[in-house]
Amino acid sequence: MSEANLLRVYLEPPMLKTARAGSFNFLNQLRAAVEAKGWQIDWCETGAAARDAAPSLPGYALFHTEAPTHERALSFRKAYFYPFWQIEPHQQRWRFHVAETPFVPDTIPPVEARAFVERLRARVMPETKPARENYILIPLQGRIRSCRSFQTMSPLEMVETVAASGRAAVATFHPNESYSAADRSALQELAARYPNLQIGGDTQKLLPGCSFVATQNSAVAFEGFLLKKPAVLFGQSDFHHIALNVAELGAQEALARAPSLKPDFERYLFWFLRRMAINATAPDAQDQIRAAMKRGGWPI
Numbered sequence: 001m002s003e004a005n006l007l008r009v010y011l012e013p014p015m016l017k018t019a020r021a022g023s024f025n026f027l028n029q030l031r032a033a034v035e036a037k038g039w040q041i042d043w044c045e046t047g048a049a050a051r052d053a054a055p056s057l058p059g060y061a062l063f064h065t066e067a068p069t070h071e072r073a074l075s076f077r078k079a080y081f082y083p084f085w086q087i088e089p090h091q092q093r094w095r096f097h098v099a100e101t102p103f104v105p106d107t108i109p110p111v112e113a114r115a116f117v118e119r120l121r122a123r124v125m126p127e128t129k130p131a132r133e134n135y136i137l138i139p140l141q142g143r144i145r146s147c148r149s150f151q152t153m154s155p156l157e158m159v160e161t162v163a164a165s166g167r168a169a170v171a172t173f174h175p176n177e178s179y180s181a182a183d184r185s186a187l188q189e190l191a192a193r194y195p196n197l198q199i200g201g202d203t204q205k206l207l208p209g210c211s212f213v214a215t216q217n218s219a220v221a222f223e224g225f226l227l228k229k230p231a232v233l234f235g236q237s238d239f240h241h242i243a244l245n246v247a248e249l250g251a252q253e254a255l256a257r258a259p260s261l262k263p264d265f266e267r268y269l270f271w272f273l274r275r276m277a278i279n280a281t282a283p284d285a286q287d288q289i290r291a292a293m294k295r296g297g298w299p300i
Contacts, residue, residue, distance in 0.1 A: 005039045006059030010046035015064060019043045026085055026280040030062075033286035033293075037300050060298060067091035074296045079277035080222050081124055086277055087292035093217065094150055094236030097295060098276040103241040105267045113270035120269070121226045130208050130227040135168040136255075137210035137229075139203050139220035142177040145186060150236040151216055152246045156186055158234045161251045162214050163194035170210075172203040174218075212258040225269055230261035242268045 009030070011019055018024040020043055031041050044050060046066065054061045055070035063069070065077045068089060076087045088096050121128075144155040153161065159171050171187065173179060187199045203220055207213070207229065213221040216235035221243065224231060231243040232254045242263035244254040273279075278288040293300050 004058060005037075006042060007034050007039055007062060008042045008044050008054070008057065008059060009062045009064075010044050010050055010054070010066070011064050012046060016043055016045050025083065026278075029280050029285045030289055033289040034300065036286060037290070039300065062087070065091070071297075074293065074298070079273060080219055081120065081273065083280040084273045084277040085280060087289065087296060089296045092150065092236075093238040094240070096238045097292075098272060099236075099238040099240065101276065103268060103271055105264045105271075108264075108267040108271050108275075110267060113266040116270050116274060117226065117266045120273075125223075125226060128208050128227065130229070132211060133209040135170055135206075135210055136162055136165075136258075137203070137206050137213050137220070137224075138162055138169055138171040139174065139213065139215050139218040140171055140177070141174050141216055141218055144179070144183050148235075152234050152251075155216060155234075156183075156190070158214070158216065159187065159197070160190055160194075161234075162255065163190060163197040165252075165255050166196060167211075167255075168196050168198075169194075169214075170198045170201050170206055172201050172206065212261070214255065214258075225265045228262075228265050230258045230263070232258050239272060 009019070015024065019027045022028055034041055046063065051066070051069050054073065059072070061069065061073040063073060063075045066075060068075050068091070074087055074089055075091050076085060078084065079086045086096060086098070090096065093099065138159055140155055147154040147157070162169050191197045191199050207220060207224055208227055210229060212230040212232060213224045214232040214234070215221050217233055217237035221231035221233065222239045225242070232246065233240055233243045234246045234251070237243070242265070244257055244261060246254050249257070278292060279285060282288065290300050
């Protein structure tokens, strides 16, 4: 077999262990999908040295959540809920295939979509019941005092903009992000200026009761769709289709519309997950994987 048909998959140590043990379903499907076409697969540990060396190696490379390092490389990540996955030429979610594809609700069967969402919600949120209280949930991500290229304003400015609306609001921290003393001080200064703003709390416990979610592009907003919570996005995202986008409407207009927004959440979730993502448990999962690879430019 030619080395040109060798696929190196770069993984963090915990995922690498499951790949080599054959205990990770998506990676098992990935292996079967490429081996069925005569390719060989090699599980590799990621890291700075491995990423630097990857472009000079023959064959193809697949990185978990990391940016592709060369033109023969793609990236893969979970599509918010298991067993759904995305394989893309870019790391940035707002450049994903789904982000650039129009959502047409009328093409989705409503009864099938409703049943799918009910099953998904029962599995991933078994004890959660949606409610409606009069507060806005603001799930923070990282680098809150910086405005990055995909954002309309910094997360800190976003929090102030939401607080300035006069509505009760709760800004919560991301469990996997690090916030400096300066970050926390800046947020507390906002809370001192806006009595309607609370800093901190359990995001997952607050999500069911919020009026809507305001965020740059946090996955919490996508999770909120399962509970029929509208979203206001201050940044670019792959799930922008049924959200209110500050870049298009302006912050004040988007925040004003959000409480009464009622998009077709069920059809959208069905479309996003069942039509646009790879379902690792589907009978045709390997075909879906190869189709995504072909879309990324691989001759498989």
